[in-house]
Amino acid sequence: METNETPLVTTDGLTKTYPSTSSGRRGDRVAVDRVSMTVRRGEVYGFLGPNGAGKTTTLRMLLGLVRPTAGTASVATDRIGALIEGPGFYPYLSGRDNLRTVARFRGYADTEVDRVLERVDLAARGSDKYKGYSLGMKQRLGVAAALMGDPELIILDEPTNGLDPAGMADMRALVVDLARGGQTVLLSSHLLAEVQEICDRVGVINGGTLLLESTVAEMRGGSSLRLRATPEPVALAVAMRLAGDDGVRGTPAGLSLDLPADAAPHLVRELVTAGVDVHEITPTERSLEEVFFEMTAATREKEPVS
Ligand SMILES: Nc1ncnc2c1ncn2[C@@H]1O[C@H](COP(=O)(O)OP(=O)(O)OP(=O)(O)O)[C@@H](O)[C@H]1O
Numbered sequence: 001m002e003t004n005e006t007p008l009v010t011t012d013g014l015t016k017t018y019p020s021t022s023s024g025r026r027g028d029r030v031a032v033d034r035v036s037m038t039v040r041r042g043e044v045y046g047f048l049g050p051n052g053a054g055k056t057t058t059l060r061m062l063l064g065l066v067r068p069t070a071g072t073a074s075v076a077t078d079r080i081g082a083l084i085e086g087p088g089f090y091p092y093l094s095g096r097d098n099l100r101t102v103a104r105f106r107g108y109a110d111t112e113v114d115r116v117l118e119r120v121d122l123a124a125r126g127s128d129k130y131k132g133y134s135l136g137m138k139q140r141l142g143v144a145a146a147l148m149g150d151p152e153l154i155i156l157d158e159p160t161n162g163l164d165p166a167g168m169a170d171m172r173a174l175v176v177d178l179a180r181g182g183q184t185v186l187l188s189s190h191l192l193a194e195v196q197e198i199c200d201r202v203g204v205i206n207g208g209t210l211l212l213e214s215t216v217a218e219m220r221g222g223s224s225l226r227l228r229a230t231p232e233p234v235a236l237a238v239a240m241r242l243a244g245d246d247g248v249r250g251t252p253a254g255l256s257l258d259l260p261a262d263a264a265p266h267l268v269r270e271l272v273t274a275g276v277d278v279h280e281i282t283p284t285e286r287s288l289e290e291v292f293f294e295m296t297a298a299t300r301e302k303e304p305v306s
Pocket residue numbers: 018019029030031032049050051052053054055056057058158306
């Protein structure tokens with residue numbers, strides 16, 4: 001995907017503290033702790049973290065709904081659409097009439113209602129009462145409201161939360177479609193697989209701290225090669241010569257070498273030359289789940305009890 005390098009969203013040392021409510025604890029509760037993140041134009045940015053990590057508070061600060069305690073947040077457009085809390089619609093009005101109410105309040109023509117209904121694939125059900133909508137349709141109507149005025153930046157807080165698998169798939173497809181149309185999407189999620197599937201870049205947050213910001217590919221880290229070969233001591237010596245002393249680990253499944261997949265032919269040649277029998281060589285990639293687990297392990301321990 002092509003992205004213009006000028007960031008659309010930049011935060012610098014963004015911090016929010018709330019007064020501690022528990023009498024046994026001193027000082028403030030830090031909800032967001034010096035977060036510096038950038039969202040580039042045209043990308044889908046996944047703000048990934050467990051419940052209570054500080055995602056919603058950060059998004060609210062970007063929207064000017066919560067005042068930062070310290071640091072800055074700048075959004076280089078005033079055309080922003082957002083779905084932060086669950087959408088508040090009238091149950092007895094149709095989806096279309098609900099959107100008309102929003103459009104009137106925000107100064108948009110009714111044609112805009114039809115356009116956004118179409119965009120979220122609800123045009124055919126626009127006349128149905130909101131209360132009869134599935135959770136996924138309700139959520140899509142919320143996104144439709146956020147899309148009014150064709151915003152440059154769309155902020156969605158946990159857009160798939162609580163949806164069934166079909167609803168989740170629809171929402172993911174919609175997000176990807178919005179980005180294809182040139183809109184920038186910043187979404188929060190606690191689902192690794194989801195972020196992995198639809199996001200270009202990720203910011204991982206836990207305990208209020210941004211642990212990492214990178215592309216999904218970078219975050220998963222370099223690939224490695226798993227090797228089963230005998231005799232093991234000779235295989236180990238060859239492996240260490242190629243991958244370095246720190247680049248080889250013993251695992252129950254054999255040796256794990258910090259080498260890219262395309263290093264396999266050279267490795268095999270060297271092993272065979274050294275008289276080693278190669279039983280198996282497999283390229284492996286760390287899953288996002290493993291990476292996330294490693295990164296959050298340290299902060300999990302100091303997480304406040306809420
Ligand atoms: N208005 C508030 N007053 C006091 N503490 C708050 C307030 N809003 C959020 N917090 C605290 O700040 C921390 C971060 O909350 P936040 O809602 O931003 O996390 P989150 O990552 O969005 O999680 P979730 O998905 O559960 O909403 C939590 O410990 C929460 O209890």
